[in-house]
Amino acid sequence: MKVLTLNTHAWMEEEPEVKLNQIADFISKEDFDLIALQEINQTIESKEVEDDLFVNPTGDVEPIALKEDNFALLLVRLLKERGLPYYWSWTANHIGYGKFDEGVAILSKTPFSSESILVSDSTDYANHLTRRVLKAKTDIKDREWVVFSCHYSWWKGPEGDPLFQTEWDHTLPHIQSEKESVHLLMGDFNNEASLSGEGYTYLKETAPQLVDAYQEAEERIGSATVLSDIDGWEGHTDEKRIDFVFTDYTEGIQTCRVVFDGKKEPVVSDHFGVAVTFK
Numbered sequence: 254m255k256v257l258t259l260n261t262h263a264w265m266e267e268e269p270e271v272k273l274n275q276i277a278d279f280i281s282k283e284d285f286d287l288i289a290l291q292e293i294n295q296t297i298e299s300k301e302v303e304d305d306l307f308v309n310p311t312g313d314v315e316p317i318a319l320k321e322d323n324f325a326l327l328l329v330r331l332l333k334e335r336g337l338p339y340y341w342s343w344t345a346n347h348i349g350y351g352k353f354d355e356g357v358a359i360l361s362k363t364p365f366s367s368e369s370i371l372v373s374d375s376t377d378y379a380n381h382l383t384r385r386v387l388k389a390k391t392d393i394k395d396r397e398w399v400v401f402s403c404h405y406s407w408w409k410g411p412e413g414d415p416l417f418q419t420e421w422d423h424t425l426p427h428i429q430s431e432k433e434s435v436h437l438l439m440g441d442f443n444n445e446a447s448l449s450g451e452g453y454t455y456l457k458e459t460a461p462q463l464v465d466a467y468q469e470a471e472e473r474i475g476s477a478t479v480l481s482d483i484d485g486w487e488g489h490t491d492e493k494r495i496d497f498v499f500t501d502y503t504e505g506i507q508t509c510r511v512v513f514d515g516k517k518e519p520v521v522s523d524h525f526g527v528a529v530t531f532k
Contacts, residue, residue: 258439259526263294263324272521277331288360289402289439294353295323308342312369317345325358344369365391372423403440417452466498475511505532
């Protein structure tokens with residue numbers, strides 16, 4: 254089984270339509286079973302649309318309507334044109350850059366149910382610190398997989414208040430309640446793997462059943478997923494591994510590869526992606 258996670262930085266890149274097609278080409282070639290996407294933006298003022306393959310998430314708020322320039326919607330349509338239909342779901346986190354509904358998405362080759370889960374203390378849609386994870390349940394090869402597309406906040410807020418710890422604490426019950434399933438948590442965690450005592454350490458301590466696919470893979474290709482100071486990491490110009498695939502799958506991880514890093518694939522975002530192949 255093959256999975257992919259990518260923070261797309263949707264509509265914020267130069268030549269976004271070109272990059273959208275490059276993402277579709279890569280997915281078509283690799284034929285992923287499950288895909289988690291972050292910073293899936295749509296313009297607030299765009300026209301509302303519907304899509305036959307869209308899975309409306311349940312949750313504690315009325316979902317934000319799909320708009321015609323939703324980045325995941327357009328990606329799914331490109332994939333369908335290439336003969337690769339994906340069921341998909343999306344939930345909005347907050348207003349991004351003053352003009353977007355910004356959210357997270359999941360694509361799956363198999364049908365699934367989805368749920369939008371508030372994990373931040375903030376509930377204000379206008380606040381960029383309002384965060385939701387998207388949770389999906391699907392059956393693949395006689396197993397139930399519980400998949401999360403995650404875009405968490407940084408370890409600390411501007412006033413030193415805990416952000417990631419709070420959001421992770423709100424996520425944990427949704428992992429622990431599905432004990433018979435296999436779990437995949439994929440996305441932009443906004444916490445550097447090499448920083449001891451912060452978010453990466455806290456996750457490993459509070460959910461020891463989850464392994465980092467990068468650490469467990471038989472073959473690792475690449476490491477860093479961000480090379481410079483990006484939004485939220487201003488002044489941090491060093492390489493960072495902040496995009497992850499965590500899982501409690503116990504039958505082995507074959508490869509973990511950084512993709513869209515300008516080597517085998519073009520750079521399509523301010524983040525690189527992570528592709529994982531399970532045995």
